[in-house]
Amino acid sequence: MEKGLFIMICVFIVIIIIHFISLKTYKLSKVAKNNLRKKWWYFYGFYFIAYGFSLNIQKGFDLIGIGFIILAIFILYTNYKGKMVSSWDETSKKP
Numbered sequence: 001m002e003k004g005l006f007i008m009i010c011v012f013i014v015i016i017i018i019h020f021i022s023l024k025t026y027k028l029s030k031v032a033k034n035n036l037r038k039k040w041w042y043f044y045g046f047y048f049i050a051y052g053f054s055l056n057i058q059k060g061f062d063l064i065g066i067g068f069i070i071l072a073i074f075i076l077y078t079n080y081k082g083k084m085v086s087s088w089d090e091t092s093k094k095p
Helices: 002-026 030-059 062-081
Strands: none
Touching: 030 062
């Protein structure tokens, strides 16, 4: 019982932290948001590459690891070319 309560409290704390971070990023300028979004996608892509390589090193040849690597290369390429745009900017405009 105590373990479940501890896990629930930890999950709530993580959700509160994510909520406050999202509120802070909402108040940033459009240029700062785009810069932060670009850095996030680069981090995400490099994380997927590292995870895919670690899966392949641990298991020899792993199709899921190859899939992570292919996905990461796609994410990094589209971010580099500037194709990772958010539709949130278009939907948040007020008439």
